[in-house]
Amino acid sequence: MFKEGRFTDFVIRATAAGVPAPEALRRLLRAVLDHQRGRPDDDATILLFEWHPRSAAGGGTF
Numbered sequence: 438m439f440k441e442g443r444f445t446d447f448v449i450r451a452t453a454a455g456v457p458a459p460e461a462l463r464r465l466l467r468a469v470l471d472h473q474r475g476r477p478d479d480d481a482t483i484l485l486f487e488w489h490p491r492s493a494a495g496g497g498t499f
Contacts, residue, residue: 438478439469458487
């Protein structure tokens, strides 16, 4: 399985490298498929959530 630690490490590294969320998702899907030799053993669900907090000046989007 592509366990929680591997998933967390992947997300942290992608975020630190400044990888945009859609590209990080694409890479994550590829990493999961590679880990499972291209054939998922079970159902898989991945949710992409991108958050843009409001700045101190009150701007920003959700």
